[in-house]
Each structure stands twice: as C-alpha cells, then as structure tokens.
Amino acid sequence: MVIDQNLIVLNLKSNRKEEVIKELAELAFAQGKITSVNDYVQTVLDREKLFTTGVGNGIAIPHGKTDSVKESMMVFAKLNQQIEWESLDGKPVDLVFLLGVPEKDANDLHLQILSRISRKLMDDTFVDKLRRSQTKDEVMDILNSI
Amino acid sequence: MKIVAVTACPTGIAHTYMAAEALERAAKSLGYSIKVETQGSIGIENKISQKEANEADLVIFAADVAVKEENRFKDKAIFRVEAQKVIKNAKAVIEEAVNQLKNK
Numbered sequence: 274m275v276i277d278q279n280l281i282v283l284n285l286k287s288n289r290k291e292e293v294i295k296e297l298a299e300l301a302f303a304q305g306k307i308t309s310v311n312d313y314v315q316t317v318l319d320r321e322k323l324f325t326t327g328v329g330n331g332i333a334i335p336h337g338k339t340d341s342v343k344e345s346m347m348v349f350a351k352l353n354q355q356i357e358w359e360s361l362d363g364k365p366v367d368l369v370f371l372l373g374v375p376e377k378d379a380n381d382l383h384l385q386i387l388s389r390i391s392r393k394l395m396d397d398t399f400v401d402k403l404r405r406s407q408t409k410d411e412v413m414d415i416l417n418s419i
Numbered sequence: 420m421k422i423v424a425v426t427a428c429p430t431g432i433a434h435t436y437m438a439a440e441a442l443e444r445a446a447k448s449l450g451y452s453i454k455v456e457t458q459g460s461i462g463i464e465n466k467i468s469q470k471e472a473n474e475a476d477l478v479i480f481a482a483d484v485a486v487k488e489e490n491r492f493k494d495k496a497i498f499r500v501e502a503q504k505v506i507k508n509a510k511a512v513i514e515e516a517v518n519q520l521k522n523k
Contacts, residue, residue: 323429324483328506334433338460361507372432374460384432384461391433392440395506
C-alpha cells in the first residue's frame, strides 16, 4: 500500500533537512520499499537542488523518481521542531512527506493516490488536521479520507 | 473570463498536482472559470481540447518543463510561470495574467 502505518513517524528528532531525508529513507528501506538508501537519498537531494520542496505552510515534499524504489510509496513525518527547508514562504517546516516512485510504475492507482495527497496539501483544513494528530491511527484515518 | 492552464514539473509527482489545485482554488475565489490540465507521472489528465483552447480568454502554463502538445495554443498569448510560483500564490499569478491581458 502507498499509505502504510509503518511509514508514519511522529516526533522525529532530526533537525536538519538532509538528516530527515536520510532517516525516513532508512525507514522505507527497512520496510522493503526501496533497495538502496544511498541511491534514493542522492536522487532526492539532486531533486532538492532543482527547486525547493518546501512548499509553504510548514510542509515539505521531498521526492525522488528512481529504480531503487520498488513501488510507489510515501513516508510521513511530524517533526519535533520546525526546521529550515528554504521554503517558498520562508517559513520553517514541521510536516514532511517523502515520496518515492520507480522510473516505471505500472500501477496508476499508486500515482493517483500520491497526486491526490499532493493536491490536498493546498487545503489548510487538511493540513491543520494532520498537524494536530497525535497517533498513527489518526494520521492513517486522515490520509485515507482523501 | 474563461481560463485554461497546464501544469507540469520535472518529476511529475507533486508540484504538478499542487499547482493545479492552487490554480483551481484561486480561480474559484476570483470568480473565473478554469480548466487545468496536469502533465505529470500519470500522463496527461483533464486534457484541454482544441475547442477549449480556442475558446479560452487566457492561457496559463505553470510548468518547469516543456508543455506537451503546445501547438493547441499556437494562436494564443500564453502566460508562463514557474509551478512553484503558483503554489506560493496562485491568486496573485492569475491577477497578474488577467491584468496583462487587459493591457494588451
């Protein structure tokens, strides 16, 4: 599944963008979603260099398209502290959606779920709900409601 | 005011769709009708037909990569902007595009 309880982290302690990406990639690796942490992280960081993925409103959506991703996936993390992400609105980030898709994903449904989540990030009510959520079950309910 | 827009970004996973949503929300709040085509990892969705392209008052490309089938809009003035600028403030982008149109 694209949305997976094991890919949700509450209270992440990392306070640097690169550390956050690496830590979440390691979680994806542990869950068998990616085959190489190094390759995936490098792809994500290369993408970061093109344009920031700090899209404003405290949200970052780092992402990478590479064959070291087995199937499309999303890791969601709430950070313990707001961190710098060179955001479009200049504000620090406390919600991170790390997305990964393979070069060729035959499953359009996965991509559609990711695209729907991306769209919902423009919805302040949705974002507020995620920010207020306290448990993984709550996060799952919110993400599955879209 | 009839607006058509195309959104696209390098990976086609996130910004394409966020920009589309931002444009739809902003147009609605400004009282304009809009159709937004996304050119992302899923391919082309909500495709703008030749007829819709012809009838549009305003064409916006919120794209960081080349737009596919751009010749649909060959007789139109196109307002080009980075996808991230639309995500940041779609309302300002639409207002700027409309003003430019009026001053022509």
